[in-house]
Amino acid sequence: MKISRREFLAFPALIPATALGKNGAVAPSERVVTACIGTGWQGGNNVNSILEEPGAQLVAVCDIDANHLKQALETVNAKYGNKDCVAYRNYEEVLERKDIDAVVLSVPDHWHGILSVAAARAGKDIYGEKPLAHNFAEGVAIRDAVARYGRVWQTGSWQRSVSQFRFACELVLNGRIGKVSKVEVALPGGLLDWDKTAHLDKPSPPPPELDWDRWLGPAPWAPYCPARVHKTWRWNLDYGGGLLMDWIGHHIDIAHWGLGLDNSGPVEVEGTGEFEKVNSVWNAPAKFRVFAKYPSGVTMQVSGGYPDFNFKLGTKWIGDEGWIWVDRAGIDAHPKSLLTAKLRPSEIHLERSPGHHRQFLECVKTRRRTLTPADVALRSATPGYLGLISILLGRKIRWDPVNEKIIGDPEAERMLSRPMRSPWRI
């Protein structure tokens, strides 16, 4: 006997039998009914990832860009071999659907706060892209709403679901490199012009497929120009946080995981940056260095776009008995014997993931915490929020990681949140 999803979801409407994928092994009634909100670029990747999960049924896609929406709908229909998936322009309609259990949010950072809190209030479990939020205060709002409404939250920090990252963190947590004194985190840099729109930064009429006012949402009003949207929105600080915030949920998240800092944060953060395209709507630092000091005395040096740390991207913990480096490209250590080390049962074992999306779907059923819950994602992102403030203000930020307050700099404190354009609020 298998558990019927209808045993735990009291929604009367059953998914029609035709919703079963062409080769699906899991009956629709047992799947987590899912919607994807935001279907461009990373959103498209998430659509594909969900479609690959036998435990999920993707019943709705949503995007304020009609072209992205059309493409996503075609992808879903082709996969399932039917036309049951519904396309929406406005997320509110998706959240109103009682049959939807979970949403995958892949929208620009400045929309994370509003959308995530609304989804939590609507009772949806959430897979949300990193960074957790555009700014610290919105991250707090997400964390609190998710906790308040008992939602399952998985951040798109998928490296935690990859064995080499887990193993590296286990070695560090179990003292295999002795007492850790510092962590080096190397990130990519630059303001990458993926869509060749860098020069298109003068006001122009928004294309008909895009609801521009809604795209702006809570951000200060600005006229449309191609350089602001799609992929490169992250280079404007009204909408994103440059590569620093783009990667904060990856290698810095891993650095924190290995240091056991999922419930703590730095006491000092100091950053510097270079702004290569200052006379552009792309105003995020193209290169950056962020230095963070933690309560234990451990320091973290984040370098983005510089040839530091022998050009090797990734996270490297340095202890008094060795070091461990890990990246998507591999894992290395000194001494080498660490690479084949075995953990004893009594040592710290981090959770093994069956895959990042699948782990989320499993937690939707069990109601357990995921590998990357919202509160952890906020802790991982905090050095980035503070680092960005430090880069902009040109001064060191002191931080109280217990009360989560900036110490002794009321002006810097003001930058922890951004007022929203009416009528938007969290």
Next chain:
Amino acid sequence: MRTAVFIVWLLTAALVVPSAGQEAGGPPSMSFDEALAKLATYEVGHDRAALISLQAIVYRESASPEKRKTMETAFIKFLESNATRAGKDQVCRHLMLIGSTASVPVLTKMLGSEETADMARYALERIPGAAVDKALRSMLPKTKGRVQVGIINTLGQRKDNLAVPALRTLVTGSDAAVAAAAAAALGDIGTPQAAKALADVRLKTSGAVRAEADDAYLRAADALVARGDKKGAFAIYKQLSAPGEPEMIRIGALRGLAVSGGKDAVPLLAEALKAAEPAVQAQAIRQLATIQGPEVTKLLSERMSSADALARVRILAALSDRGDAAAQPVFVNALKDSTLEVRLAALEGMGRLGGRPAVRILAETAATATEAAEQNAAREALNRLTGEGVDEAVVAGIPEGDAKVRVELMRAAAARGTSAATPALLQAARDPDRTVRREALRALRDTAAPSDAEAIIAVLRTAQSADRREAERALSAVLARSESAPVAPVISAYQSETNTAVRASLLQVMAQMGREESLPVLRSALKDSSDEIRRAGILALSEWPTPAPMPDLLAIAKGDSNPAFQILALRGYIRLVGLPAAGRSASATAALLEEAMSLAKQPDEKKAVLALLPKFPCPESLKIAEAAMKDASVANEAKLAADRVRRSLAQR
């Protein structure tokens, strides 16, 4: 367009964070006054030089009270001027950072216009002081629609308790958007007065406003907890958790009950366990799990018998997360559940909390499970078990009993790295049952120490041919674990052994160890009278971790009378050429590979050479690849290699 890099870093310097003071956007190209004057005519899309300079100055000077005051005075005049809207928008951004109550009058005036209200609030929302609150409140009756909503939102963000009466009135007003915003703002404010206002008006609302008011009331209760008024909050949560309230509000309230009430919340949470809505049940389970004490364990355990399958999974997960070992009987019982997912959850819980008594149960489950998922879950649980006596129980079960259970216990000993299992495993390596022998030898790789080498050699020397490879692997793994592991016992065994197959295995072990003192032994094997030993010697030298045996292998590849040995040796030689060699240039390596290519008679060896060429990019490597392109049997591989070499050379 200026695209200069403003901050020059010394790339060769060690990573040291420079002292603070690097401005966003680089050093200003114009003075504050100059930039502000240019900003007066700024339009979006124009040159941003003035914006950039101004931003850099404001950020840099924001720490100085005097400079803030000077800049603010200028900004106030700017906002009162006929400057462009785009220019004023920029100034509002700066006032968000450095503004004081001095800016309130001019910003308040801007609140009156839909065009400027948002950016005025952008500044006002973050400026401290009661004057801001007062100004915002004063504008409530003078505005409507979107502007009024914005002001309400800002009052909420500022947690202005004095705004509560006005907001309370607006919640029941005719404009639904305004009413919803007012309700939300009361939740943001979160004072006892705000909570009371919500209590008073919540039930007088409906639709979207009611939804907002419910959420706000819940948040207000959360705020009371944060203020230390758990009793007041508990009363609200109790009200909101009652059947009849919206499902999500009940769910939120259940968490509040646990947070504010602790054990006092147990009866209410227990009641919610029986709710018809599975989501409410799920939240009750999760919240109960946060409360310590045997009564909660008992409550959840008793609920198992009447819960549906998914609720049983959730109860088991919650019991496991709570970490109360008293729940173990529930897990044991659930192993017999008819639903696979429930059994898997029980196994996971056993792994966390089971302790010594769980060893036998888990081993038997792993041995008898018919579903792969269940077998894996049982193994994983067994591997993770902690507590006094667990390892002893694992070891105690190895010598005798059902073979399948013994195999599972040996697997567990290996996964757990239980060195105390080594004597039992050495004994089991001679067991009559082949599956037991094989698993014992595999487990020894992980449990045995280099000091156990002689005992494993003894097993190897007496092993049946079917087990010899496993014994060889076990010995290699154990000796490879330490650079100081003694190689002498292996050499000694090789020299005294008469069984050819055993000698061949020992040669392979020596190769895996890669110790200098065994190299002469391996070389001597090449001259052995037995072809089997010669072959083993070639294979062993091919596995050598350094290029040292290259001449030995090359000699065989060139001139051995046995063509099969020639091929084997050439393959080994090519592998060793590919190893890192200090001081050897790419060109020198290419010469070695060219010679190997000339000796290669079969496509496989040629392909092996071609695959190595891109690792040593140089004109000579390119020449070898290009020449091989004429050989139809490897033309594709040769072209690929040539392309890669060319690409590497071009990047230089």
